[in-house]
Amino acid sequence: MKEKILIVEDEFIVANDLKIMLQKAGYQIVGIASSVVQARKLIEEKKPDWVLLDIMLKGDLTGIDLAWELREMNLPFLYISANTNQSTLEAVKATQPYGFMVKPFRERDLIVMLDIAKYRFNEEKGSLEQTKIDNEIHEIEGIVGNSPLLNEVIEKIKIVAPAETSVLILGESGTGKERVAHAIHDLSQHKSNPIVIVNCAALPQSLIESELFGHEKGAFTGANSLRIGKFEQANNGTIFLDEIGELPLDSQVKLLRVLQEKEIQRLGGNKTIKINVRIVAATNRSLEKEVAEGRFRLDLYYRLNVFPIQLPTLKERKEDIEALANHFLKKYAASSRRNVSNISPSALEQLKNYDWPGNIRELEHLIERNVLLAKSTEIEKFDLASDTSVPFEVVPTGEMKSMEEMEKDHIMNALQRCNGKVSGPGGAAEMLKMQPQTLYSKMKKLGIKQDYN
Template sequence: MKEKILIVEDEFIVANDLKIMLQKAGYQVVGIASSVVQARKLIEDKSPDWVLLDIMLKGTLTGIDLAWELREMNLPFLYISANTNQSTLEAVKATHPYGFMVKPFREKDLIVMLDIARYRYDQEKGTLVENPIQAETQEIEGIVGQSPLLQEVIEKIKIVAPAETSVLILGESGTGKERVAHSIHALSSNKSNPIVIVNCAALPQSLIESELFGHEKGAFTGANALRIGKFEQANNGTIFLDEIGELPLDSQVKLLRVLQEKEIQRLGGNKTIKINVRIVAATNRSLEKEVAEGRFRLDLYYRLNVFPIQLPTLKERKEDIEALAYHFLKKYATSSKRNITSISQTALEQLKNYDWPGNIRELEHLIERNVLLAKTTEIEKFDLPSNTISDPLEINIGKIKSMEEMEKDHIMNALQLCDGKVSGPGGAAELLKMQPQTLYSKMKKLGIKQGYN
């Protein structure tokens, strides 16, 4: 028997539809509450494992009010709401839900979101059940390395690839975001259909809509023929939206509508075209910061951020450098028909001691260049820029705690004095003279687990 779920939703038809979907998937629905007061009673009587939570409810209290109580009870929840008002979504974000579904949605989207929410919750609590494939080193074609951080990425790819849900790949430039997108597509049920790559940063603003959704002949001056857009090209496959943070706000609105309605209209046309496309997006920006500064829509962020995959920088996985270097050596020695077979130990040490601001892409270009320049069958040394890691000022500063580290220590000391209690009389929030919501946000930001003692 799967988990027990409480539905908190004031519209009976919506709540009943949810109940039918959940029961069909094997979940046990322990009740439906239309208000916070009813929800409290059902939580006490039925002890649900999860709560599905609407925002606007009957009575004076909202789902957001209940969410703070659920946090205090360590009871996981996710929102299901049509409310995408910016200020409301900011309040939602502060409660740190394990998921957010924007109505309307498909049944399979709900079930996938629950699976992902459970994964996030287990990961946060440190109770993630070991997957049998984790016992051995995992590999995916084209992704090279054995480091623990890379193995976490591979595990997430294998979890999400068959699910058809949206994925947001985060990481610095050159960390391999497009390679991960290809791997997700290759392991999906739609792998025989196309994956279409779109570099959002390279799209001229005046042509974004035409590029993504296509246009009819005569739609605008110069539109001399019908054009099929990227979404139609990717139908029944995957579209990879690289540098999604570069899309202007008006284009974000159109993209959100496509994600919600699963349909497009070509520019200059009046025909609605149904599409079935898996969205994988990527960015090297902090989308949360972009949202806070008004450059990215929060409702679109929630739509895309169903399953985030954070890629480590190359300097965070230096144990993979030698394997990557030989991978690229073999690739470019073969393509250039040069008999270069090894890298000297001195050259390998150079690679391992370098800071890699350009990540894997920089390493690849370096190996390609040196394969062409090598005078023997071995690359003897590399011409690398000065390494910023050895800056003595940085080493000295490293001995001093940052303000963030000091703040974390202070909060953890307060939690210890309060036996892990966050809010209410005698809680850490009261001791620190701050609102519980503010303290929860700081704990999340600083990586302090709830219930610390």
């Protein structure tokens, strides 16, 4: 039986085009409404399975007003709109849509987005039903802890891992996003094939296309041999695009095309190569804010954000600190061949009372360092670093500094504290809890000269 769709759109030409596209794809269009009042009547009479919803409609009520009513009815919907300012996006996000299409768009994009929306809706229903049937959480190798927030993450991993859908892992730096990506891969049907890790922040802008999609010999000066790109390396496996929010806009366009078409073209090549790759992406940025400020494509955001997993900070799951600390103690005592087997109760209290701005990565580095420094079989005390964050400053005009200015100030402050040392023990990268290559990339992007090295 064909799925029934109601189109809520006040521009006749747009609505008619949608109708033709959807009918061609096998859907039944039960009506077109130009206002919320008309939509309510058609919903009651026609009982649609899905609603395609514009934001700006005739009358006093908007598509966002109708979206709240659809939520009450448990009737799934997705937005189709040209309005992408930040306040609108925040209002849209609050209604929890199953997708957002930006006008204008291709027919193929509409059908793909609708397929994604249906998948998200079915997964949500399946998750709720499974939770009712079986509320038991089983451990996943490499993910340590048993707090309620972590158990929610584990359950989401178990739900999404067997599927082919894209996953977007959200969370602060150091919360374990790469570990979650590995867990998704290890529990998927791709587990016998490679997982390829790509740090988008560390890719040189001039070489991004070559790194991701490869190049033919002679494609550009210095291309002396064929290069297989990361997507091709990950064929039949998983590609983990870490720090996806750092990709420049032109690269985002090319990535979106690969995700939609499931094929790549090497730089300098003239043939397309079909690929079968599971996409897992991660970011510590607010992609909605990046979209609103024009730095991230909304269509790519919704293509990646099929199944988001939000990772809690370590501060939010302090009940896991003891288990994590003992896990890292065992790991680094073995790797360094040190006879350190215990953390004193008072030292554990220190860990539990600390706020962990660097999250799990900061805890891991602390345990590793103290295993090496321990004078007995027990770590008796931790020398926890003081907060190195830079307070928000007000420029002389009274305006708040931009995020880029704040980030630049923060990095400059760390470099000054470390006497210009970027990487290695005691370097700015360690202080800022980030990978050295990521810091180098940010320094280049923000115009921080290498004179500090």
